[in-house]
Amino acid sequence: MVGAHRTDDPAWPGDVLARIEERRQEYVDLLIDYVSRPSVSASGEGVADVAHYIRDRMEAFGLDTRLIPTAGAPMVFGQRTGAGGPTLLLYGHYDVQPADPADGWTSDPFTPVIRDGRVYARGAADNKGQHLAQLLAVEAFLSCHGQLPCDVKVLLEGEEEIGSPRMPEFVAEHGDLLAADLVVVSDGPVDPSGRPMISLGVRGALGFELRATGANTELHSGHWGGVAPDPVWDLVQLLATMKDARGHVTIDGFYDEVQPLTAAEREALERLEIDVPAIKRDLGFDELAEPRERGVAERRVAWPTLTINGLHAGYDGPGLKSVLPREAVAKCDIRLVEAQRADDVFAKVSAHVKRHAPHVTVTRRGSMEPSRTPIDFPYLEPVRRAIVAAQGQEPVLWPGIGGSLPLYVFTKTLGVPTVQVPCGNADQSQHGPDENLTLDWFMAGIRTTAVLLAELGRHTDARPGPESS
Ligand SMILES: [Zn+2]
Missing domain, CATH: 3.40.630.10 (Zn peptidases)
Structure with a gap:
């Protein structure tokens, strides 16, 4: 050779x-x-x-x-x-x-x-x-x-x-x-x-944590459900305002800096041989995430993501417990593509949270530029x-x-x-x-x-x- x-x-x-x-x-x-x-x-x-x-x-x-x-x-x-x-x-x-x-x-x-x-x-x-x-x-x-x-x-x-x-x-x-x-x-x-x-x-990466709080203690869901604030619903509703069912992140300005692929980049992506059926088979899922029509390589290279890495709240033990939790936490990461900047995107996330759920706190957890x-x-x-x-x-x-x-x-x-x-x-x-x-x-x-x-x-x-x- x-x-x-x-x-x-x-x-x-x-x-x-x-x-x-x-x-x-x-x-x-x-x-x-x-x-x-x-x-x-x-x-x-x-x-x-x-x-x-x-x-x-x-x-x-x-x-x-x-x-x-x-x-x-x-x-x-x-x-x-x-x-x-x-x-x-x-x-x-x-x-x-x-x-x-x-x-x-x-x-x-x-x-x-x-x-x-x-x-x-x-x-x-x-x-x-x-x-x-x-x-x-x-x-x-x-x-x-x-x-x-x-x-x-x-x-x-x-x-x-x-x-x-x-x-x-x-x-x-x-x-x-x-x-x-x-x-x-x-x-x-x-x-x-x-x-x-x-x-x-x-891609770059930006981590952050969302924390919703309710009463100062866990409460009886019969006595206090519908009376005291429910941090889990607050958090879930906030998250639902951040990304729609088509996979589009709905934080204001999130895609502003995302640049279209050049013709040469698109050609290079098209030359990549990615076996999507094999990926689905190996990982055990039937359909790609939305938007389904977008190619796998293009997703990785050209588009930012918003992922909920972890979601924690309330009772998760055996059987049921009729409790109204006092706190709910979501750990999230955003993968950034070229021309996006972690500071700018974090500011947009913070503004979104402030507008939709001012009582939820947002804390930055490290970042790296693309x-x-x-x-x-x-x-x-x-x-x-x-x-x-x-x-x-x-x-x-x-x-x-x-x-x-x-x-x-x-x-x-x-x-x-x-x-x-x-x-x-x-x-x-x-x-x-x-x-x-x-x-x-x-x-x-x-x-x-x-x-x-x-x-x-x-x-x-x-x-x-x-x-x-
Ligand atoms: Zn290593």
Whole structure:
């Protein structure tokens, strides 16, 4: 699959790819060593040690590297500049999820084992194996040529699995250090089909809680029902004013900032092969949520949602209890799409609650802005070509995915186009027991980054000129 057909191409780093193949065992050993070291951000276990460990590795690979302290886990920053051309910024995280449920693992989560061509260990795919693959491409290039074809920067954080609390401020304060032309993030699984994928965006998220209260104690529903205020009805009626039966969110101005898909984005969505009957079968439902005519991919990429994550009130024990509850609570989240802003949408939610149920309190519970890189940005083609050349398959292009990651710190705070190019098998069991990374994907990740560096090195012309800023 390492394409002989490209040997006439100056951007095809055949010698580097040959070096990567030669060093396969050495690279796998490095992966095993890395994932044998716990770095659990939820508990703090091993995080500082692993920050030093990967800093030392990056230094040995040929990057100028340093640890930058934050109020939490340190950032690991490395760079190799001087090559000119576009600057590639690689972002990943050296922390991992806790290993629980511990009894779900076939082997110890921090004693890596290779079975059937896969490394089983916590962090193998999420995210140590994937960013190590990127770093090893840099190592392979430098060991062959003593220089890189383009400038490379690397930022690894140690708190991604607890929500990246330091990233917004860190990136805002280190704009010069992190200045780049393209950010590539290799995290998460590839397309469910098993094909490589490129994703250009993520939705944002806004959490909030609605709390309705009645009397200062629970009451007898016969004596006091119809007399004392009923917080459960208050809350249910408020919720019913927020979304209609057609799935349309009826909060004033909710869709004001939602932008229509461009023709190119719509085309990309149409090319995605989503097996809706299989989804229904797997998840055990008969019909998609309203509006039924809207495609699944379009929903995830282009439309915001309002979900009631939890609804709590009153008696839920055996039999019946004739009680009038004193309180009702709804926990909700909104997934935001490009151009919506969490502050603005929260203000609209608050205004809606004030108008329809002034006695209900609304409390904000965290948020993250959405991120979207335009589909016509200048480096999509080099990324696509690198994947095809290194993996022998055309990637699936997602204009965005439904979930949320703090990529806006790159696209919005730094103004740099950002793509997700995962190099981890679709069945990696991310966050679950028996997390694993196939050695094929690990090696594919190294090759893909190596070809990408070469592609970027000859794509100085893709860099926007001063007049087009
Ligand atoms: Zn994760």
